[in-house]
Amino acid sequence: MENRIKEVMAIVLQISESEINDKTSMKTLTHWDSINHISLITALEQEFTVRFNYTEMAAMVSYPIIRETVMKKLKPA
Amino acid sequence: MELKYKDVLKALPDLRKNITDKKYYVKILSNITLTLLGEAVEYALRTEGINANISTGNFDNIVQESVNVKDYDCVIVFCELANLVDSLYYRAELLEKPEIDSLITKTVNDMDFIFNNLTEIPLVLFSAFSSLPFALSATVESKYEMMGRKLNEYIFQSTAKNVKIIDINKIIAALSVENSVDYRFFYSSRSLYTFEFHRLYACAIAPVIMSVTGKAKKVLVLDCDNTLWKGTVGEDGLKKIEMSPNTTEGLIFTEVQHIALSLMKKGVLLCVCSKNNPDDVDEILQTHPDMILRSEHFAIKKINWTDKVTNLKEIASELNVSAESIVYVDDSQFEIGLVNQFLPEIKTVLVPENIYEYPQVMKKISELFYISGHSKEDEKRTKLYSDQKMRNEEKLKYDKIDDYLSSLGLKLNITVNEKTLIPRMSQLTQKTNQFNLTTKRYTEAEIEKFIDTGYFLFCFSASDRFGDYGVTGLSIISPGDTALIDTFLMSCRVIGRELEFVFFNEIVHNLRKHNVREVEAQYVRTGKNEQVSNFYDSLHFIKTSEDANVKNYHLNLKVFEDIQIDYIEVGSDGK
Numbered sequence: 001m002e003n004r005i006k007e008v009m010a011i012v013l014q015i016s017e018s019e020i021n022d023k024t025s026m027k028t029l030t031h032w033d034s035i036n037h038i039s040l041i042t043a044l045e046q047e048f049t050v051r052f053n054y055t056e057m058a059a060m061v062s063y064p065i066i067r068e069t070v071m072k073k074l075k076p077a
Numbered sequence: 078m079e080l081k082y083k084d085v086l087k088a089l090p091d092l093r094k095n096i097t098d099k100k101y102y103v104k105i106l107s108n109i110t111l112t113l114l115g116e117a118v119e120y121a122l123r124t125e126g127i128n129a130n131i132s133t134g135n136f137d138n139i140v141q142e143s144v145n146v147k148d149y150d151c152v153i154v155f156c157e158l159a160n161l162v163d164s165l166y167y168r169a170e171l172l173e174k175p176e177i178d179s180l181i182t183k184t185v186n187d188m189d190f191i192f193n194n195l196t197e198i199p200l201v202l203f204s205a206f207s208s209l210p211f212a213l214s215a216t217v218e219s220k221y222e223m224m225g226r227k228l229n230e231y232i233f234q235s236t237a238k239n240v241k242i243i244d245i246n247k248i249i250a251a252l253s254v255e256n257s258v259d260y261r262f263f264y265s266s267r268s269l270y271t272f273e274f275h276r277l278y279a280c281a282i283a284p285v286i287m288s289v290t291g292k293a294k295k296v297l298v299l300d301c302d303n304t305l306w307k308g309t310v311g312e313d314g315l316k317k318i319e320m321s322p323n324t325t326e327g328l329i330f331t332e333v334q335h336i337a338l339s340l341m342k343k344g345v346l347l348c349v350c351s352k353n354n355p356d357d358v359d360e361i362l363q364t365h366p367d368m369i370l371r372s373e374h375f376a377i378k379k380i381n382w383t384d385k386v387t388n389l390k391e392i393a394s395e396l397n398v399s400a401e402s403i404v405y406v407d408d409s410q411f412e413i414g415l416v417n418q419f420l421p422e423i424k425t426v427l428v429p430e431n432i433y434e435y436p437q438v439m440k441k442i443s444e445l446f447y448i449s450g451h452s453k454e455d456e457k458r459t460k461l462y463s464d465q466k467m468r469n470e471e472k473l474k475y476d477k478i479d480d481y482l483s484s485l486g487l488k489l490n491i492t493v494n495e496k497t498l499i500p501r502m503s504q505l506t507q508k509t510n511q512f513n514l515t516t517k518r519y520t521e522a523e524i525e526k527f528i529d530t531g532y533f534l535f536c537f538s539a540s541d542r543f544g545d546y547g548v549t550g551l552s553i554i555s556p557g558d559t560a561l562i563d564t565f566l567m568s569c570r571v572i573g574r575e576l577e578f579v580f581f582n583e584i585v586h587n588l589r590k591h592n593v594r595e596v597e598a599q600y601v602r603t604g605k606n607e608q609v610s611n612f613y614d615s616l617h618f619i620k621t622s623e624d625a626n627v628k629n630y631h632l633n634l635k636v637f638e639d640i641q642i643d644y645i646e647v648g649s650d651g652k
Binding site for chain 1: 081082083086087110112113261262264265266268271272
């Protein structure tokens with residue numbers, strides 16, 4: 001699953017998968033702005049067939065948080 | 078989900094590398110955030126072989142940027158009702174009538190200004206207004222909805238030749254509001270529409286752009302059994318096949334035949350290609366009471382036991398079109414697979430297993446044949462091609478091509494700056510690939526501008542004793558002491574009759590009358606127009622320079638002598 005997240009992030013944010021680590025965030029990547037955030041959320045939702053709510057969407061500003069949020073979504077209730 | 082956003086992003090780098098055609102520049106102007114539209118449009122165009130370069134204007138700067146947009150092939154204007162003025166979608170209900178009226182007037186003025194600024198752009202795609210994302214009730218029209226309706230009434234009657242209105246209500250209807258709109262992104266970033274919406278929007282505009290870049294489909298080839306009718310004539314017999322509006326399944330085939338016939342009336346060439354006994358199919362086409370399509374509707378009929386690939390190749394060559402311009406419909410997975418493998422340029426369509434989906438599939442492919450500025454010439458075209466078949470058959474009887482040509486009774490009628498032909502002139506520039514010296518594509522608006530600025534636009538219509546070819550030749554020449562041949566083209570259906578020489582003779586006579594002394598001309602190689610690479614040499618032009626793709630020529634009209642061809646009669650009257 002982590003690889004799939006990295007793949008999506010790499011494609012949308014135009015970086016290589018190997019560059020993505022726990023420090024990757026909106027702060028460290030100039031290309032990850034609020035507009036590209038829409039693209040990223042769209043791509044992640046399509047990839048994992050999930051839907052993030054408003055709060056989740058706003059919080060997903062770094063790779064670790066994205067990983068955590070996606071994992072929580074996929075875990076059977 | 079058919080196609081994910083990720084797949085689009087993944088495919089783009091390769092699509093960017095593989096297309097080397099002339100670049101097609103698109104600018105998107107919008108008053109909302111359309112993050113995903115640029116990529117969706119680029120993907121849709123590049124998968125059709127258009128070398129699209131997309132750039133997006135600044136947020137909510139449509140009016141300002143329309144002043145400075147130049148040198149683009151296409152401008153997409155996406156003016157979202159919700160953001161016409163900030164937060165209109167909720168503010169409208171509290172506005173008083175005078176405020177609403179003045180806002181409508183202002184918007185109309187803005188649109189006029191925008192269209193006026195964009196008159197030089199060959200193609201402007203303007204999204205119609207939609208109130209659906211913020212609509213209230215089916216029984217009550219809100220003020221917001223009323224504004225959308227009134228503005229739409231205005232734009233749908235817009236007559237600017239370079240403007241096409243994209244009715245996004247139809248896209249929203251196809252997807253549902255829920256799947257078209259993402260309110261989360263709207264409230265966070267003023268981005269209203271989903272990826273799916275943008276993808277369908279891109280699919281909707283692609284045929285328009287294919288048409289102006291000369292990539293629209295021209296020929297629809299249909300199989301017979303279980304494609305034009307239900308059943309197999311060879312096994313079930315003539316009486317058992319069905320295409321009657323009075324039976325459940327026959328009804329579907331009747332509808333499909335209607336769709337095909339209406340395409341033919343819009344200028345699409347219909348052909349049949351079927352493994353069958355020719356007499357059986359002919360009998361059905363001529364006498365079956367439930368048939369909508371008849372023999373005369375088909376430009377070519379290939380009813381034989383030869384494989385489909387060979388037949389389709391022959392159809393392409395007899396019609397003088399490239400395989401890329403053909404769409405082929407068949408109910409057999411085997412035949413479709415074979416064509417996909419050996420003629421991948423042809424767009425194939427499999428009759429759906431759920432037969433009730435068939436008409437929808439046909440309607441969808443109808444868009445691929447989009448024809449801008451539909452002209453009367455189109456309706457005649459199928460007849461022209463079937464006449465040409467008669468000619469080809471007659472061709473065999475003559476030893477020398479001159480004997481054959483003089484037996485045809487060829488006639489050429491030439492017009493200069495004939496405004497009623499503007500749609501046809503534009504269409505000729507957009508559709509002609511082979512006999513086209515410079516391959517410049519022009520919209521109707523651009524053609525009109527040539528006429529208004531003193532250019533000479535020569536057209537010819539040709540006929541012979543078998544029939545009328547219609548308006549099939551065009552040359553655009555700049556005014557001046559030394560004139561430049563901007564465009565010289567001829568429709569592929571009149572190639573091989575030496576008409577181009579007589580046409581050129583007449584052009585020279587006319588230019589001399591206007592005191593033109595010298596002519597410059599160019600051949601621009603495209604990969605499809607190799608056959609005319611030495612055309613100007615054959616007219617005794619002098620080559621002044623040459624590189625891999627362009628040859629420049631010069632001609633002194635004083636020393637030009639008419640090319641002698643005595644079997645083509647020239648007229649300049651109405652007929």
